[in-house]
Amino acid sequence: MWTLLQIELFKIFKRPRTYIAFVAIAAIVSLIQLALYLDGDTYMDFLMQSLGSFEVNGPIMNGYFVCYTILQTLLVHVPLLIALIGGDMIAGEANMGTLRLLISKPISRSTLLLSKFIATTIYTLLLLVWMSILSLGLSIAIFGTSDLAIFQSELFIQIPKSDVFWRYLAAFCFAALAMTTVAALSFFLSLFAENSIGPIVATMSIIIVFTILTTLGLPLFERINPYLFTSHMLGWKGFFNVQVDAENNVIQGSIDGVSSIFRSAIILFAHIMFFVGGGILIFRKKDVLS
Amino acid sequence: MAAIIKVDHLSKFFKDIRAVEDISFTVEEGDIYGFLGQNGAGKSTTIRMLLTLIEPTKGSIEIFGKNLKTNRKEILRLIGAVIERPDLYKYLTAYENLSIFSRMSGVRLSRKQLMDQLESVGLAARALHKVKTYSQGMKQRLGVAVALVHNPQLIILDEPTNGLDPQGIADVRNLILHLSRHQKKTIFVSSHLLNEIEMVANRMLILDKGKKMVEGNVRELFDPNRILVKVEIDNPEAIREKIKTTRWKDLIRESTNRHLLFQLNRQQIPELTRDLITMGASILAVQPRHSLEEYFLSLTTPNQHVDAFTN
Numbered sequence: 370m371w372t373l374l375q376i377e378l379f380k381i382f383k384r385p386r387t388y389i390a391f392v393a394i395a396a397i398v399s400l401i402q403l404a405l406y407l408d409g410d411t412y413m414d415f416l417m418q419s420l421g422s423f424e425v426n427g428p429i430m431n432g433y434f435v436c437y438t439i440l441q442t443l444l445v446h447v448p449l450l451i452a453l454i455g456g457d458m459i460a461g462e463a464n465m466g467t468l469r470l471l472i473s474k475p476i477s478r479s480t481l482l483l484s485k486f487i488a489t490t491i492y493t494l495l496l497l498v499w500m501s502i503l504s505l506g507l508s509i510a511i512f513g514t515s516d517l518a519i520f521q522s523e524l525f526i527q528i529p530k531s532d533v534f535w536r537y538l539a540a541f542c543f544a545a546l547a548m549t550t551v552a553a554l555s556f557f558l559s560l561f562a563e564n565s566i567g568p569i570v571a572t573m574s575i576i577i578v579f580t581i582l583t584t585l586g587l588p589l590f591e592r593i594n595p596y597l598f599t600s601h602m603l604g605w606k607g608f609f610n611v612q613v614d615a616e617n618n619v620i621q622g623s624i625d626g627v628s629s630i631f632r633s634a635i636i637l638f639a640h641i642m643f644f645v646g647g648g649i650l651i652f653r654k655k656d657v658l659s
Numbered sequence: 660m661a662a663i664i665k666v667d668h669l670s671k672f673f674k675d676i677r678a679v680e681d682i683s684f685t686v687e688e689g690d691i692y693g694f695l696g697q698n699g700a701g702k703s704t705t706i707r708m709l710l711t712l713i714e715p716t717k718g719s720i721e722i723f724g725k726n727l728k729t730n731r732k733e734i735l736r737l738i739g740a741v742i743e744r745p746d747l748y749k750y751l752t753a754y755e756n757l758s759i760f761s762r763m764s765g766v767r768l769s770r771k772q773l774m775d776q777l778e779s780v781g782l783a784a785r786a787l788h789k790v791k792t793y794s795q796g797m798k799q800r801l802g803v804a805v806a807l808v809h810n811p812q813l814i815i816l817d818e819p820t821n822g823l824d825p826q827g828i829a830d831v832r833n834l835i836l837h838l839s840r841h842q843k844k845t846i847f848v849s850s851h852l853l854n855e856i857e858m859v860a861n862r863m864l865i866l867d868k869g870k871k872m873v874e875g876n877v878r879e880l881f882d883p884n885r886i887l888v889k890v891e892i893d894n895p896e897a898i899r900e901k902i903k904t905t906r907w908k909d910l911i912r913e914s915t916n917r918h919l920l921f922q923l924n925r926q927q928i929p930e931l932t933r934d935l936i937t938m939g940a941s942i943l944a945v946q947p948r949h950s951l952e953e954y955f956l957s958l959t960t961p962n963q964h965v966d967a968f969t970n
Contacts, residue, residue: 376759384750470805473710473742474763475735588682656713 370480377488381454390450390496394443398503401439402511405430413571416520432509433517433533435554437609439504444603447496448551448576449569454492455555458485459652463659464564482652486556493552494545501541517600519609528611532621540605543634547602547657550637551576553644554598560648563659598640604633660687663813663845664709669718671704678704680869681718686847686862687695691839693860693877694849695955701869702849706817709847710740722813739811741819745802749791753782754802756790757808764809773808780804788964796827799853803834813933814838816848819854835859853955857881865955871931873951880951884924888931891917893941901938907931917943 381387397495405412409430459482462468517533519526528536554575558568579599582590594600607630612623624630664686671679677771679701686692696702707713709720711731720727722734731893747756752771759968761768768776777783780800790798806814812937816835820828836859838844850856854865857877864874873880892898895917902908913920925947932945 372762379755379759380748380751383748383755465748466744467748469710469712469742470740470746470760471708471763472712473735473738473740474760475732475765476763477732587869654714657707658713 370484373476373480373484374487374651377484379492381488381492386457387454387492390391390447390453390535391397393450393500394447394496394500397443397446398439398500398507401442402435402508402606405435405438406511419444428513428515429518430512431517432505433514433530435508435512436505436537437517437519440540440544440605442541443500443504444547447548448515449573450496451493451548451551452555452569452572453565455489455552456559456562456572457565458489458556459559460562461559461565463562463657466659468659478653479649483645484647486648487551488557490549493548497541497545497548501537505537505541510646517609526609526611526619528609528619529621532619534612535622536608539608541607543605543630544561546634546637546641547598547604550598550640550644557648558635560651566619580593596636596649598637601633601636604630604637607633660689662686663690663722664692664847665687665721666705666709667719668720669705669708670716671701671708671713672716679708679866679867682864682866682869682871683718684864686845688845689834689839689843690862691846691848691860693856694847694866695851695853695856695863696849696866699849699868700851700866702851702866702870703766703817705866706740706742706815706847706849709815710738710742711735712742731817736809737812738815739764739804739806739809739813740815741799741806742815742817744821745798745805747790747798747801747805747827750789752787752789753777753804754786754794756801757804760805761808766809768808776804776808777801779944795822796824796830798828799823799831799944807838807899812845814844814846816846818849818851820850820852832859853951885951886923886925886928887912888921888923889926889944889946889948890919890931890935890940890942891919891944891946892919892935893917893943894939895919898935898940899936905934905938907934 413429459468462471473477514530514533516530517528551572555568555572558571559565562568576599579597583594583597583600607626608624610625610645612620612625614620661767662685664684666682666684669679669682670677682701682705684692691751694702694705697750704713708715709722711727725734725818727734748759751759754777757773757776758768761773774783774786777786780803782797782800782804785793790801793801799822801936802818806816816831819831819835823831832855835848836848839846848856848859860877862875863877863880865872895914899914899919902911909921910921911919912922921927923931928945928947932942935942
């Protein structure tokens, strides 16, 4: 398994297309940081106008705030970058004609599939680490740190500086789980195609359709929404829902709705198990005709 | 000789398509076994079943005396294969491809050993170039190197000369003979070209529409006593009458328009020609053709079917 995993990672990181995602994330993050650095005040005024006038202590435009803004924008688009690799893992091999060579080697199909999925997951995690370095590390380096201000419709939450960093770590861990679910979906769809375009498009279509079902709010779909993975992908935001005391001060280290985050994590994990387990069952019996 | 491959009543159906139907054959140790058939005859489907890429609908496969289904990993460790096109990772170098597949086959070779393997197929000078820059012939040679990298006992080659120029075809043929004679490998090679199989194989099987048509020793199947000779004559009617009174009448297999088809041995060809001239025949052409070749051509061009071989 270890040898296979090494080989799969070697193949992933030898392909130029692998780096598209890293370059794309760097470009988006840099652009947002540049825009906020040059014209952050205008953006802040826009956010504050719905809240009326009140006094805020410390600079709102800081590294933590910039990171939150970037994550809100980016975590919607990252699935496409993940699907680029996940959708290619089996279908790409079938397209190149190398799948038949792999299967004719003395390796069990389950081990082969599992090593490919683990390699996809490692790629996904590295992408998120890269994203966290740029969006959190670089933002802190450029904008410094202060209390984190979050705007939620007509609500303004200010989390003390000392209580923010761990929330980001937890949020990135949750995002890793959500993105691994996307990777598992694209990986699963990759089993049924002989070129990678199909699984990539299918993954994005599923995400778009499910997201529309989630946001539509129609009663018919309300019943299935709790079971759709897209309803839980933004669960990372839950780590920034804080509890407040009687005087409306943030309780340090508190999370409002921990059980909801756990439930989301379990549902995402169940999806991963379903896609990978189902994939192995299908792949073990699949006729390789490519 | 021990049986290396034993296929027993093997069938593969894809919904209502019968790709392979009830074929049985045995490949013995040291054989170069030719697996012949036109495109779509079921050769690749059979090879895919031998390599566990697809599961048989019916029948069983034993390789090295063990059931393939229950001893898959153990058996595949002893097999090297080139399946149709030699597709490899185009964005990797030949050296990287060979290294990857050797490790997947369960052997870890040193840099020198890998380079030696590439040297043996004439690719050492291009070892560090990406495969996407290779010609078809170079890819084929690299495919062979990948198949041989773990020193397998059984080598399965599916149409190994497809897309190669004449020199490439000759190289593959020489390589097959070298592996058999000097390294004592058992080789299972498929082709749609009869002469290719005739030149390398000692045993062969002809497959048509998924069914086994002929199997046997190549030397026996290409028996010089089973040559079909097609004679084209300008005045056939008169000659037909005269032949009826000669010893050649029993050797006629077919008589159409200006053509007479005889089944002869090689020595009889000049005798027949002389006798026909004596009879006053205006001979336009004498075309000897091996009966197996005729038979195989009848499979590929059904309208010209000749029953001589099967009779």
